[in-house]
Amino acid sequence: MKLTKLHCAVLTAIAASGSLYAEEAEKKENAKIEVIEVTATKRSASIQEVPVTVSALTGASLEKLGVANFDEYVEFLPNVVFQGTGPGQNEIYIRGAATTQTNISVSSVQALQPSVAFYLDEQPVSMQGRNLDVYATDVERVEVLPGPQGTLFGASSQSGTVRLITKKPSHDGFTAGFDTSTSSTQGGDLSNSVQAYFNMPVSDSVAIRVATYNDHQGGWIDNILNDPGNGGYIGSAEVISRVSGGALANPSTTAITSPNNAELVEDNFNTASYAGARFGLSYLINDEWELLIQHTQQSLDTEGVFAYDPNLEGETSTNRFMPENNNDDFGLTTWTLEGRLNQLDVVYTGGYLDRDISSTIDYTGYTNGGAFSAYYVCNYAGVPEAEQSCADPTKFYKENTSTSRITHELRANTSDQNRWRVTAGVFYDYQELATVGLFNIANTTLDGAYNFTNLERTLVGSDGINSDGGPFPSEISFVNDITHVIDQIAVFGQFEYDLTDTVTATLGARWYEIDDSFKGSTSTVDVSGRLQAFGDGSDAALTEFFGAGEAAAIQAAIANGQLDTSLLDDNGTLTVSDTIIKASLDWKVSKEILLFTSYSEGFRPPVTNRVGGGLAKNQAGAFDGFRIPVYSTTDSLDNVEVGFKSTLLDQKLRLNATAYFSKITDLQTSRFDPTNISFLVFTDNVGDSEITGVDGDFSWVATEDLIISGAFSIISSELTSVNDELVGIAPPVGSQLPYSAEFSGNLQAQYYYQLSDGLTGYVNGSVSYTGDRLGSMTMDAYVIEDATQLVYGTGSGLSIQREADVYSGVNYQDSDGQTFAGGRYIQDSYFLANLSFGVTNDEWKAEIFIDNLTNESATLYIDTQQFTPKVVSNRPRSIGFRFSYDFY
Template sequence: MKHIKGNHKLPQRSKITLAVCSALALSSASAFANTAVDQAKIETIEVTATKRTQNIQETPVAVQAMSGKQLKEQNISNFDDFARYAPNITLGGRGPGQADVFIRGMAIQPITVMLSGAQGTMPNVALYIDEQPVTAPGRNLDLYATDLERIEVLPGPQGTLFGASSQAGTIRYITNKPSLGGFEAGFSTKLENTKHGEMSTSAEGFVNIPLTDDLAFRATMYSVNRGGYIDNVAGSFTLDPAINPQSSVDLGPDASYEAVTNQALVEDDFNDSFYQGGRFGLKYFINDSWSLLLQHTTQSLGADGVFDYDPEVGDLAVSRYFPDALRDDVNLTSWVLEGEVNDLDIVYAGAFLDREVEQSIDYTGYNNSGGFIAYYTCTYTNPDYVVNYNIDPQFITENRECKDPTKGFQTQQQHNRMTHELRVSADPTERLSITAGIYMDSTKIETLDDWIYPAVKELGFAPNAPIAAAVSISDATRPADVAFFNDITRTEDQIAVFSEATYAISDKLKATLGLRWYDLETDFEGSSNFADGIFQGSVNTDRGRDYDASGGHTTEPLQEDGVIPKFSIAYQATNRIMYYATYSEGFRPGGFNRGGGVASRNPDFPMVGTTYGTDDVTNYEFGWKTLLLDQNLRFNGNAYFIEWDNMQTSRFDPQNVSILTFIENAASSEIRGIETDLEYIATDNLTLYGAFSFNDTELTEVNAQVIEMAPIGSTLPVTPKTQGNIRARYDWSNAGFDFDWQVAMQFAAKSYSSIVAEERFAQDSYSLFNASVGAEKDGWRVRLYVDNVTDERATLFINNQDDISRISTNRPRTIGMSVNYTYY
């Protein structure tokens, strides 16, 4: 890495139902001489939640899914859009490529994205592209949602079939594959205008070509530009010892302070972003039983500015003093060989992920809390420093003079991941079905982090270089303004064997037993380095921590193994009603602390451990899947009780503990919840949708030795007690056109930002409304839409990651038009 289907008879409606439906449809009925569309039906969605293709209503697992058709109808282009319509998903993060996903209330405040590569824990929700896991610490892959067959969400622990990091659930993007069914092509364009912001545009297209009788090719490409809506406004910053208690001790009463302005960076709507990429697939149908699929996905994501605002500065406004920019390039190559041997279904899936991230972040707010701020920013009053540290005499002053307080951060991260899975499914008897396999995973994350302090260069600190004996990605001397840097390589190697067997006890009752044995080895090498002492004309190579040396991580590599069980029983009460109960477990790997094993700065605080352990989840749930009212109402849901032990919690406390962020197994909690979703065909024209979740979360035990936690009984962060959505869609035909209108509401109750006491902020409840109208004929579709009709400013997440509290919010009211064409 360089440095730098079927028709269903409608039931007879009551007068009240007909009156309500008539009222909902009034606007359309009065405007057009309607002709009813083809008789309505609930769409059948096939899912692979059990790694077998099944009707979602016949799968005894909690699954929420949206088909490709529904994704287009709801104008969904990324996972943030999809999460609005899932009943039990919340997001914590700071913009494109920087989000953490939480399911069923199993949330923890995200570690600062600046440390996601070097220090971040693995997410507790796994992300898959088809068969390939692409989960990454602190930076879930933000893939543009185009040409998808569906998106699946599997809430709750999925440890048996999907393994580590499927602790709270699994999200799967299922792509459209090459088909021999015939030539197919299409394109879509969008134009949007955002209130308070810039225009947005997108263009995407796909083509499917049968090349021969047994070979098909499919490609999709896209280019998306999203206009900004947050302003970087003029401001000035001065080091203030009244805010940072450490600085007030170091500086004395007569210090002087240089102010810095951000005039060169002032810009309206500075948080624009883009997605550019494509997916290319080739599928060879070897014979009637076997096929080989090769796919390559590539994407470049770029973003400027920040996607949260500072209410102290103004609505949708911040003052930033160092450039904020992100570039995230992904290449994923995958292959799937599948077929049959006698009565065995065999699948081998492999993939290689290559991801490179470069990001710069304004870190000037660190002046408000950081330790040693005066040391790295201000002149000195002790004349002995001239001799002891070879300091230039011009930096010895009668009173301390504080220089440019600007601080910035730059990172380069290289993620490589190779996965292999071989599994076999069989139905050896009419009553018994088995899925079993072996999984191998090798991950490597290389991270180069630089913390830039202009004052360090001005004061004459020696340039920094890696510790000579340490493992290094880059042994280059860092620029003179780099006060701290990480040069760290993390690896994780895993092997697992899994099996799930289902036995039909009777025609109505089935039992499933699943087991997964895993063996994990996690390694951590390199160094964290800091400027210490001033040696003009030399290079500083011995200040920092060598993580392979004595006193570093002498316990590495970290090895963990175990067995994850699952048991469920399903009862098919009728051919349209099923109940199921499940016991399942999940886990998340442990890891290393950069600052572990060193005494805390405040002797009242114990030292941080060198490692932190796995956190474990035990889940009990009861669910139901129903088709009622002559199959015009689909109502699914489940109730669950979750025990979450030894939760991995991050903390940054430079005053009392360490200037290095650390992680601790700090608490345990319980969650009691319900999640439901429904679809109701009210008339041939009107369909109603709804999804709802309730989560009663609480801390039951505080294990923290170092982190100051919220008290026992507190709710978990980023988790509204209630949240959900309601949608209505009305379809009709007139003059050869198919028309529709849609309205949707998303709501969430109050929540909190963190379980760390000092960072726990209340996040207000909110409601968001969207509306659209569309027309379709002969493959052409035109849609006009308004997102965030009321221009609500929702508080999605309050973060203090730059030592200045900012609010992540939704995009302001956006009015747009899309044009699509598909040729079959």
């Protein structure tokens, strides 16, 4: 059967943002948008009848939008944002529940747990700072469940859950197909991709499905020659001395060698390549039981960086001094056994994830911040003033991280036909993350360099790291060697009861217990010994590790409540357990309209600190008596929402909306304040916050040839309290949370027209808008701007929101002798537009597409990891051709 205009229109219905739509209609004259089945409540149900908010993209929608990886499809989900530094290095936030996460360079070592759970089918694959970047090929749909989903989906579902649902082997017959594309980016290199799949029943009871892909994405960022005379990296002894607390006697005349990147100059050096395959096998054991086994293998390799330096001319230029790369490989094997036992539908599902990450990161910018900068670059201790000098500050960081994760879940559902329905199950999750990070941050080329023996001690290892302390005869001067284990068990259940034929009440709960073990050491901290001493808590244990004087001070801090160690056992393992609940009420007003309201709870577990209990280096002002928390405590999110779902105008218009109010208690944040506290990052609880918002989406079959659809998100967030030690450092009470815009939304239109010979032509257009967002939880923008001015001789030109007259967390002054103001960078608003047009029949499709039609350079993220801002941006305008063919 040939595709009619309406078949094509409904097939792509909205794709983008709002709900999941039907993939066919009956006849032209009876055109209707039909819904499909989703599993948002771990039961299969029509999306319009599920009394929870669900926004998503179908596989057909993703294809029409021409998106395949995470950062692309998030643009079409207005209540979802991502922040990060490139492919495989992103964090997800939903409905404004965001805070500052640890920089990617040490996220494997010391980072907050995700607030949004990411699932591939039934398996959670979230990871702090580095969510699994699964290429979206042969995908059924992407489901987004905003708001706490902890009762059914666990710990990291604090503010929502994202689920990538793949297509499964079908027993209905042989199908196969491929999709290939090539495109050219303005000012950049060519990109090309190929995807293919086949599905084949091999017997009456066995079917297999294989999907494979290879996608090379050409670069557009140029690594230009460092030219100190033309806005390049000048390198200033003044900034080194300032952030080191005035270490150099006369920084204005102290010589410093500017780094040289001549051998690394390259146009379009930020490439990304995805390659992988998914294998699936379905076995129909009998009429009631089925076994599904799948394995996904993927490699993601990137070169260069995906951010430009705003202090350089243009929006595609950067100065990098070390070759940078990120190699991210994973294998995920999953299994699902489902069937019936008497009146119960039983599902057992499990998975094993093995992920390896290898990265090299330019760390030259570390020179620009931190009390220890002069130690790393200059000779000054005991050196005559006239002989003081600072060497080439070029530095690097190498990381190797191995992650394994095994999960099991057994659940049962009663019949959907009962007036009462129960979903109940048990869940087990074991994660182990082992990481070794090697830092080249210290200079060994200057005579009379400061002796580091008492400042840092490096680990003895087979890789040649020096074993006798400083002054760093090895190029590796600092090491992280950490193993992090999370062991979780949970029991969950949900009970639904039809109070009347149209009103249903639901109550859900989840009990969980999490053991968090954080072991290993850095060059300066024996993490295992430190936590064991805190866990033991006795005078003897604390004295043995810290010494008598410090042990007494720590005991006093524990006694007066400044330090909490109650969650640690004798081995230093952190254990937390609790029960969270969810309750809802829904009313089927008519066949076309559903109203619902709910209360739900979500949480993130505590995070252990490497340097917990440490006394701040600077004991003045806000830091007088400050000690780093042993761990950040659980932050919890309570959410109330009310919404409606409607299918109107004889199923030609779908309109859904939800209003919500969320309260976050003890909001976790990541902190890095090397000038005043510690040169190691740690986590803390900033205070409490509230979020109010509205989500909405619609899809309208305007004519038999035209479908218009869209979605929007309105968010108002504020800090309602700030912990005492963060006053003047964190934004003040009433400030907006970072990363989420007050308004964002998108619109799409699909128009179809008949051609001769049974062909159908089409035009697809989409536009998305994202409003201004604040760039972090720390008011350090003016401090970073000062470093930028000193290092490059110019400011960044980025927008800053001034939020405090005095940034009391920093103890150095500007040229007028005034303390720095407090402010945060603004990630400015942007519009993105895409256009495609093509021809299709029931077997093939040929399409020309233009992504980023207006060539907008969007500020997706402002990265301050280098102590000067770098702007992560989107790909410039790209024009390409796509062809696909399906065999039936």
